[in-house]
Amino acid sequence: MTAIRMENLTKKFGDLTAVDALTLSVPKGELFGLVGSDGAGKTTTMRMLTAIMEPTSGDAWVMGHHVRDEPEAIKEEIGYMSQRFGLYHDLTVLENIHFYADIFGLSRKERAAKIDGLLSFSNLTPFRERRAGNLSGGMKQKLGLVCALVHTPKVLFLDEPTNGVDPVSRRDFWRILYNLLKEGVAIFVSTAYLDEADRCNRVGLIHNGKLLACDTPENLKKLMRGIILEIRTPKPRNAARLLRERLDDVSVSLSGDKVHLVTHDPERTRKSASSFLDQGGIPLLSLRVVEPTLEDVVVSLLRAPGTAG
Secondary structure, eight states: OEEEEEEEEEEEETTEEEEEEEEEEEETTOEEEEEOOTTSSHHHHHHHHTTSSOOSEEEEEETTEETTTOHHHHHHHEEEEOTTOOOOTTSBHHHHHHHHHHHTTOOHHHHHHHHHHHHHHTTOGGGTTSBGGGSOHHHHHHHHHHHHHTTOOSEEEEESTTTTOOHHHHHHHHHHHHHHHTTTOEEEEEESOHHHHTTSSEEEEEETTEEEEEEOHHHHHTTOOSEEEEEEOSOHHHHHHHHHHHOTTOEEEEETTEEEEEESOHHHHHHHHHHHHHHTTOOOOEEEEEOOOHHHHHHHHHTSTTOOO
């Protein structure tokens, strides 16, 4: 069954088109990632799908309910964790969960086992009596997720849920999401972390409100234009700056602590890059061909002729 369906979904704010004719669908049991930079249209898309914001034009359905005509029905079917989820810092972990259980009308009888399971599921059981304001950033995110799951939603919307969270907590968070998929929940997550997009079943790349591509991470990598040369050096920023100035017809970008060159003539680029770095006094630890990451694909697509922005 299709959990989410969009047809030409559009949102305008005056002359600004924040989301531009988005068309895609997400089946039950799929982890779908909407990937883009700040201002790409991710949050606006999610707010329309959760019936918080009305579209300017186009249509969308969540679990068969139309976002404009049946907003209350949608809210009963979904869990939504916004970028600033509304935890109450003066309440304990358990009190926050009970608060959201009250909002969704869960009886005391049906919530007991559910809450115990969610606390165990998220490794929050030892912290059930701790005030939310005293939790770490990662634990706050997990508590927010538990509150969004307390009424057993069929579709879960997560807006950049691991933004600013430490790597260990990010890993734990994604482990929880994978377990949810086994229960048939559809998960729609937005992220600016391209390494996280690799964890999704399918990924939509959005830029200036437009969907550039939508496919599995593996298939998206096949869209890469050119060959990737990866440079390792103790001075990656200096190396990137120098090579941008010296190399023509080659895309140069930083990928973590490495420099990536996109080229259609890897042998010539390899020789030129080595020479320029040597002339600039920048040590070269290694230079090799690597498989493209999603980050490389995004950079390639954005720099393609005719791409807006």
